[in-house]
Amino acid sequence: MSESELADPIEAADDRMDEDDRLKPEFVRAVIDAVQAGDVAEAHALVEPLHPADIADLFELTPENCRRDLAAAIADLVDADVFAEMNDYVRESLIDALDARQVADIASELDTDDAVAIIEDMEPEDQREVLRAMEPDDRAAIEEALSYPEESAGRLMQRDLIAVPEHWTVGDALDYLRRDDGLTTDFWEIYVVDPAHRPVGTCMLSWVLRAPRSVAIADVMQREQTLIPVDMDQEEVALRFQKYALISAAVIDGVGRLVGMITVDDVVHIIQQEAGEDTLLLSGAGEGDINEPIRLTVKTRLTWLVVNLATAMVAASVVGLFQGAIARYAVLAVLMPIVSGMGGNAGTQTLAVVVRAIATNQLTDTNTARMIMRELRIAAVNGATLGCLVGLGSYIVYGDEQLSLVMALAMVINNLLAGLGGVLVPVTLDRFRIDPAVSSAVFVTTLTDTGGFLSFLGLATLWGLGG
Amino acid sequence: MSESELADPIEAADDRMDEDDRLKPEFVRAVIDAVQAGDVAEAHALVEPLHPADIADLFELTPENCRRDLAAAIADLVDADVFAEMNDYVRESLIDALDARQVADIASELDTDDAVAIIEDMEPEDQREVLRAMEPDDRAAIEEALSYPEESAGRLMQRDLIAVPEHWTVGDALDYLRRDDGLTTDFWEIYVVDPAHRPVGTCMLSWVLRAPRSVAIADVMQREQTLIPVDMDQEEVALRFQKYALISAAVIDGVGRLVGMITVDDVVHIIQQEAGEDTLLLSGAGEGDINEPIRLTVKTRLTWLVVNLATAMVAASVVGLFQGAIARYAVLAVLMPIVSGMGGNAGTQTLAVVVRAIATNQLTDTNTARMIMRELRIAAVNGATLGCLVGLGSYIVYGDEQLSLVMALAMVINNLLAGLGGVLVPVTLDRFRIDPAVSSAVFVTTLTDTGGFLSFLGLATLWGLGG
Numbered sequence: 001m002s003e004s005e006l007a008d009p010i011e012a013a014d015d016r017m018d019e020d021d022r023l024k025p026e027f028v029r030a031v032i033d034a035v036q037a038g039d040v041a042e043a044h045a046l047v048e049p050l051h052p053a054d055i056a057d058l059f060e061l062t063p064e065n066c067r068r069d070l071a072a073a074i075a076d077l078v079d080a081d082v083f084a085e086m087n088d089y090v091r092e093s094l095i096d097a098l099d100a101r102q103v104a105d106i107a108s109e110l111d112t113d114d115a116v117a118i119i120e121d122m123e124p125e126d127q128r129e130v131l132r133a134m135e136p137d138d139r140a141a142i143e144e145a146l147s148y149p150e151e152s153a154g155r156l157m158q159r160d161l162i163a164v165p166e167h168w169t170v171g172d173a174l175d176y177l178r179r180d181d182g183l184t185t186d187f188w189e190i191y192v193v194d195p196a197h198r199p200v201g202t203c204m205l206s207w208v209l210r211a212p213r214s215v216a217i218a219d220v221m222q223r224e225q226t227l228i229p230v231d232m233d234q235e236e237v238a239l240r241f242q243k244y245a246l247i248s249a250a251v252i253d254g255v256g257r258l259v260g261m262i263t264v265d266d267v268v269h270i271i272q273q274e275a276g277e278d279t280l281l282l283s284g285a286g287e288g289d290i291n292e293p294i295r296l297t298v299k300t301r302l303t304w305l306v307v308n309l310a311t312a313m314v315a316a317s318v319v320g321l322f323q324g325a326i327a328r329y330a331v332l333a334v335l336m337p338i339v340s341g342m343g344g345n346a347g348t349q350t351l352a353v354v355v356r357a358i359a360t361n362q363l364t365d366t367n368t369a370r371m372i373m374r375e376l377r378i379a380a381v382n383g384a385t386l387g388c389l390v391g392l393g394s395y396i397v398y399g400d401e402q403l404s405l406v407m408a409l410a411m412v413i414n415n416l417l418a419g420l421g422g423v424l425v426p427v428t429l430d431r432f433r434i435d436p437a438v439s440s441a442v443f444v445t446t447l448t449d450t451g452g453f454l455s456f457l458g459l460a461t462l463w464g465l466g467g
Numbered sequence: 468m469s470e471s472e473l474a475d476p477i478e479a480a481d482d483r484m485d486e487d488d489r490l491k492p493e494f495v496r497a498v499i500d501a502v503q504a505g506d507v508a509e510a511h512a513l514v515e516p517l518h519p520a521d522i523a524d525l526f527e528l529t530p531e532n533c534r535r536d537l538a539a540a541i542a543d544l545v546d547a548d549v550f551a552e553m554n555d556y557v558r559e560s561l562i563d564a565l566d567a568r569q570v571a572d573i574a575s576e577l578d579t580d581d582a583v584a585i586i587e588d589m590e591p592e593d594q595r596e597v598l599r600a601m602e603p604d605d606r607a608a609i610e611e612a613l614s615y616p617e618e619s620a621g622r623l624m625q626r627d628l629i630a631v632p633e634h635w636t637v638g639d640a641l642d643y644l645r646r647d648d649g650l651t652t653d654f655w656e657i658y659v660v661d662p663a664h665r666p667v668g669t670c671m672l673s674w675v676l677r678a679p680r681s682v683a684i685a686d687v688m689q690r691e692q693t694l695i696p697v698d699m700d701q702e703e704v705a706l707r708f709q710k711y712a713l714i715s716a717a718v719i720d721g722v723g724r725l726v727g728m729i730t731v732d733d734v735v736h737i738i739q740q741e742a743g744e745d746t747l748l749l750s751g752a753g754e755g756d757i758n759e760p761i762r763l764t765v766k767t768r769l770t771w772l773v774v775n776l777a778t779a780m781v782a783a784s785v786v787g788l789f790q791g792a793i794a795r796y797a798v799l800a801v802l803m804p805i806v807s808g809m810g811g812n813a814g815t816q817t818l819a820v821v822v823r824a825i826a827t828n829q830l831t832d833t834n835t836a837r838m839i840m841r842e843l844r845i846a847a848v849n850g851a852t853l854g855c856l857v858g859l860g861s862y863i864v865y866g867d868e869q870l871s872l873v874m875a876l877a878m879v880i881n882n883l884l885a886g887l888g889g890v891l892v893p894v895t896l897d898r899f900r901i902d903p904a905v906s907s908a909v910f911v912t913t914l915t916d917t918g919g920f921l922s923f924l925g926l927a928t929l930w931g932l933g934g
Contacts, residue, residue, distance in 0.1 A: 018831075021707060025833040051691075053710045061833045177677050187673045188655055188714065205672035206654045210644050224518075240488060242739060243520045245732035247655065247714065264731050265712035268738060272709060275742035276823050282746060283819035284812070290824050290834075294841060298848050301816050305849055308812045309856060312805045319804065323797040330790040333800035337786065337807065338779045341916070345751070345775045349768050352750035356743050357757050362554075364485075366492040366528045367757075374761060381765050382772055389776060449808070 016050070023054060028061045035066060035073045043073045050077075056085035059094070060291060068097055080109035083118060089291040092121055100126065104133035107142065111158045113266055116145045120155065153237050154230040156267070157251045157260030160184035163191045164217060166200055171213030173203075188263060189248045192221045197257045199227060199250045227252050230259055237262060238270045239361060278355055281437035284308070307442055315340070315449035322457040329466025331398055332457060335390075335407055340452030342386055343414035347444040350375050350422025355437050358430050368427055375419040383415030402463050410456035417451040418444070483517070490521060495528045502533065502540045510540045517544075523552035526561070527758060535564055547576035550585055556758040559588055567593065571600035574609065578625045580733055583612045587622065620704050621697040623734070624718045624727030627651035630658045631684060633667055638680030640670075655714045655730060659688045664724045666694060666717040694719050697726055704729060705737045706828060745822055748904035751775070774909055782807070782916035789924040796933025798865055799924060802857075802874055807919030809853060810881035814911040817842050817889025822904050825897050835894055842886040850882030869930050877923035884918040885911070 016027045027046070034043040047055060055077060062070050071078055071094055083091055083106055095103055095118065103122075107115040107130065119127055119142060131139050141159050148154025162183060164173050173190065177183065190203040201221030211220045226244050228237055228251045240246065241264055251260040280288035284304030286297070319326075319336070326333050354371070357363035363371060391408030395401065425443045426436030460466065483494045494513070501510040514522060522544060529537050538545055538561055550558055550573055562570055562585065570589075574582040574597065586594055586609060598606050608626050615621025629650060631640050640657065644650065657670040668688030678687045693711050695704055695718045707713065708731055718727040747755035751771030753764070786793075786803070793800050821838070824830035830838055858875030862868065892910045893903030927933065 020703065020828060021710070022828045022831045023833070025831065028833045051711065053712075057828075060829065061831065063837065174676065178679060183677070185673060185677060186671060204653060204655075205676060206652060209641065209672060209676065210650070210652060212645060236487065242735050243488070244518065245520075245735070247732065264735065265714065268709050268712070268731070268735065271735060272738050272742045272827070275739045276745065276827070278743065279746040279749060279819045279823060283815040285816040285819045288820040288823055290820065290829055290838065290841070294844060298845055301813075301845065302849050302852055304816070305809060305812055305853060306856070309805070309809060309853060312808045313860065315808075316801050316805050319801045323801060326800045327794055327797040330794040330797075330800070333793045333797070333803075334783050334786045334790060336800075337804055337916070337920075338776070338783050340804065341779045341782075341912075342772060342776060345772055346768070348750040349752040349771070352746045352752045353755040353757065356746060356755055360739070360743070361487060361489045361524075362527065362757055364489045364492065364528065366490070366495045370530065371757065374757070377761060378765055378768065382769050385769055386772060386776060389773070393780065449804070453804075 017054075023057055023061060028058060031058065031070070032062060032066055035069050040073045043070070044077070047074045047077055052079065052081035053085045055082045056087070056090075060087050060090050064093070067094060071097070080106045080114070084110055084114040087289065087291045088117075088121060089289060089293065091118065095122070100129040100133045103130045108134055108138045111160070112141045112145055112260075113156050113158055113262075115142055116155050120146060120150065148230060151234045152230070153228045153232045153234065153251050153262060154260075156234055156237065156270075157228075157230070157262050158184075158266075159260050160187075161191060161250075161258075161261040162187050163193045163197070163199075163258055166192050166194060166218050168217045169213065170208055170211045170215045170217060170220060173208060173217055174213065187248070187261075189261075190217075191250050191258055191261070192217055193258055199225065199252065199258045201225060202250070225250065227256075228262060230254075234267075234270050235274050238267050238274055241267045242271060243361075275359070278352075278359060278437040281435070282351065282355065282441050284441070308445070311442055311446040312449070314446060315453055318450050318453045319457065322453075322461060325457065325461050325466035327466075329460075331400075331403065332460055332466060335394060335403075336453055336456050338390060339407070339410045339414055339456040340449045342390075342411060343418045343448035343452045344445055346379065346382060346415050347418035347422045347448045348441070350379075350419050351426060351440055351444050354423050354426045355440060358426060358436055363427070368423075371427075372420070372423050375423050376416065379415045379419030380412075383412040386415065387411040400465075403460070403465055406456065406459045406463055406465065410452065410459055413455040414448060414452045417455075418448050421447040484521075490524055490528060495525060498525065498537070499529060499533055502537050507540045510537070511544070514541045514544050519546065519548035520552045522549045523554070523557075527554050527557050531560070534561060538564070547573045547581070551577055551581040554756070554758045555584075555588060556756060556760065558585065562589070567596035567600045570597045575601055575605045578627070579608045579612055579727075580623050580625055580729075582609055583622050587613060587617065615697060618701045619697070620695045620699045620701065620718050620729060621727075623701055623704065623737075624695075624697070624729050625651075626727050627654075628658060628717075628725075628728040629654050630660045630664070630666075630725055633659050633661060633685050635684045636680065637675055637678045637682045637684060637687060640675060640684055641680065654728075656728075657684075658717050658725055658728070659684055660725055666692060666719065666725045668692060669717070671714075692717065694723075695729060697721075701734075701737050702741050705734050705741055708734045709738060710828075742826070745819075745826060745904040748902065749818065749822065749908050751908070775912070778909055778913040779916070781913060782920055785917050785920045786924065789920075789928060792924065792928050792933035794933075796927075798867075798870065799927055799933055802861060802870075803920055803923050805857060806874070806877045806881055806923040807916045809857075809878060810885045810915035810919045811912055813846065813849060813882050814885035814889045814915045815908070817846075817886050818893060818907055818911050821890050821893045822907065825893060825903055830894070835890075838894075839887070839890050842890050843883065846882045846886030847879070850879035853882065854878040867932075870927070870932055873923065873926045873930055873932065877919065877926055880922040881915060881919045884922075885915050888914040 018024050031043055031046050059067055107118055119130060145155050191199050192201040194200050201223045202225045203221045207220040226240055226246060226249055228249050230251050230253050248261050248263040250258050251262055253259045286300030387408035390411055391404040394407050395404040421444045426440040429436045429440060483491060485491050498510055498513050526534055574585055586597060612622050658666050659668040661667050668690045669692045670688045674687040693707055693713060693716055695716050697718050697720050715728050715730040717725050718729060720726045753767030854875035857878055858871040861874050862871040888911045893907045896903045896907060
């Protein structure tokens with residue numbers, strides 16, 4: 001790779017980045033040391049070659065109490081792009097130290113969507129102050145974006161785009177683009193609109209480039225287009241981009257007029273975030289942002305743990321019903337967590353699969369019944385196998401045939417419960433428009449815990465074990 | 468939305484798609500009914516207006532035993548694009564029914580990366596046969612792609628791209644694009660190369676379009692570029708695209724020569740998949756593909772469950788050490804699952820956060836120590852709160868002060884263990900280059916189960932409860 005590295009300033013930064021393209025600890029340490037020693041020139045020299053995304057990372061990797069000093073030392077390098085790349089919480093803490101004028105300057109340099117991301121999290125009063133400090137044009141764009149619901153297409157879109165009338169030729173479009181200096185410079189597609197400013201087609205720039213000047217724009221445009229209503233949820237927007245492999249898409253208002261565009265680079269982090277958040281939501285870790293103030297993290301996680309505590313107590317109360325049998329035959333207490341725990345594991349597997357399938361639009365009303373049958377078949381095989389294993393195992397250890405049989409049976413029952421609950425709970429929640437990732441786990445765990453205890457201890461009592 | 472729908476053929480399909488842009492069950496049913504009734508014309512009429520991505524979905528939503536009949540009925544609509552959008556397993560089962568000639572025709576129509584995706588999963592013998600049936604050019608491109616490791620940039624890239632020499636003007640480039648009919652039509656950026664065919668810069672098409680013909684290409688190109696080595700893992704490629712907001716990127720070989728390009732639409736599904744797979748891996752559900760043959764699914768999940776069974780037995784053997792105490796004081800058996808279960812929940816939260824932070828390059832050697840401290844602080848607050856709650860609760864139910872104290876203490880200890888293990892286990896695995904999502908959960912669950920039983924039952928015995 002040695003030669004290729006020479007060709008690439010980002011790859012070449014061997015002393016700054018590790019092989020996974022992350023800032024090296026020694027580099028971060030060196031910057032912080034320079035800042036703390038007051039050596040602004042050194043800090044500046046170290047940070048200067050970095051890409052804005054890496055400068056943003058640098059702030060995230062710097063301990064909280066040094067971030068403002070760092071910002072002060074390399075102030076001229078911390079431009080709007082760096083703020084746009086920064087984690088929300090880290091940015092907020094830095095923005096708090098700036099006055100409204102400075103924030104307004106930063107926001108003015110950004111695309112509407114990035115500016116909105118910075119401004120939308122501010123306190124209403126600070127927000128008003130920043131908006132007052134902005135140019136009327138920028139201000140209007142941001143105020144309009146803020147008028148759309150949070151996490152909607154309206155907040156995500158840019159208003160700067162290229163729209164041309166249907167009757168133009170390629171040559172007209174080229175002349176317009178070369179002539180008008182006020183137009184945006186970064187775009188990937190040209191939108192073709194009718195007289196009412198409704199999009200009728202999209203031109204890939206490569207088609208425009210390859211076509212002779214005399215060709216009509218209408219002949220190089222694609223009529224089939226995916227339009228994004230301005231109030232569409234960003235998760236839905238991300239799914240559309242993915243499904244139809246879009247690079248950019250026109251955003252339309254309630255009467256179908258073109259009001260903005262969304263480009264794929266603004267959607268990529270939403271795809272990543274929405275796909276990754278299921279892991280966090282299923283575990284009750286909320287956003288799971290490691291830069292979140294610790295107080296917020298505790299609140300989110302503790303809420304979830306307290307809900308789980310309640311369900312654990314329900315499960316424990318089932319065990320309480322069988323205290324007498326346990327006192328007479330304590331081996332029951334040794335084995336019961338195996339039944340409940342394995343049911344929990346199996347339920348978590350099914351849940352993870354179903355939640356992903358719902359999130360990616362793969363599981364719909366059409367195939368729910370098929371999914372339930374599939375999971376029950378899997379649960380039957382897994383339950384039977386695990387049942388044989390634990391039955392055999394417990395027979396070897398305790399030499400009690402009836403105990404082994406009860407253990408095996410309970411294992412099968414609890415696996416079936418886990419499979420059934422693992423599909424039905426998230427599907428039902430989804431039907432009521434509740435995010436299945438958020439609350440499915442509580443129900444499924446309660447089911448497999450109480451189901452495990454009840455089936456094992458119940459069967460044991462019926463069999464007269466410990467009686 | 469009524470007017471906007473008129474402007475958009477995809478949005479307008481109210482009778483086919485639900486509000487989440489998924490095919491309606493009634494529509495799928497109607498197609499299947501037509502196929503089964505042998506009414507090819509009706510099936511064809513129904514499917515014809517669909518986007519290739521939706522036709523692919525239709526196959527996934529059709530029961531397995533009807534898929535080949537469906538394919539036969541709408542054969543001319545099932546083009547290369549539909550195969551490219553289709554789930555791997557569904558596609559494989561359809562491809563199996565085609566002869567090598569037909570597969571070769573489909574592959575020839577696709578971009579290299581999509582053709583490779585179809586061919587790479589075939590049996591080696593079938594693969595050879597398909598390659599033999601292809602045109603020499605297409606065949607060479609695919610054979611070259613197959614020579615790179617699976618899931619590497621080499622498999623993901625297209626070889627068709629636009630590269631121009633540094634000394635050209637914008638006018639030269641425009642003339643070249645308009646003149647040469649053999650060039651690719653769909654591209655987003657032009658690569659500028661030196662005489663050794665090494666990339667020296669990238670031109671966004673919008674800059675080319677807006678520049679006068681006489682301007683040098685070198686003046687509208689961006690010199691700072693992210694180059695992708697051909698052997699880079701696709702997950703790493705996805706992270707680069709995301710971090711640097713790329714639309715397309717040049718792929719270079721070992722000596723830095725431009726060999727292909729990757730576009731963001733090919734990366735988007737990888738970002739989605741890699742971010743979503745953590746949920747599945749953490750639960751031991753493997754790929755979690757609902758179209759996977761059930762035998763494979765059982766194998767993956769059962770392996771994981773058997774490993775978990777072993778760890779559950781270790782935890783149970785800890786309980787076994789305290790059988791005497793439990794026999795004398797069965798309440799211990801009622802309460803012990805609460806301690807182990809709550810530790811498990813807390814551990815899962817930490818694990819989910821840490822695994823995500825590692826996957827997104829947010830947690831590095833620089834901030835690991837800070838992360839451990841953060842999680843321990845959270846665990847201390849959560850453990851203390853939960854300890855008070857269960858201590859109080861068990862005192863109300865059982866009226867035993869010492870039992871309550873033991874319960875509360877065990878809860879604090881197990882939460883701290885969960886927080887510590889939740890960070891250390893994945894971070895350690897990652898340092899040994901083992902995917903932390905795959906195996907962390909076993910270790911953490913073992914820790915919180917045995918830790919919970921040992922701390923609660925151990926403290927209870929020390930205190931002389933049930934003695």
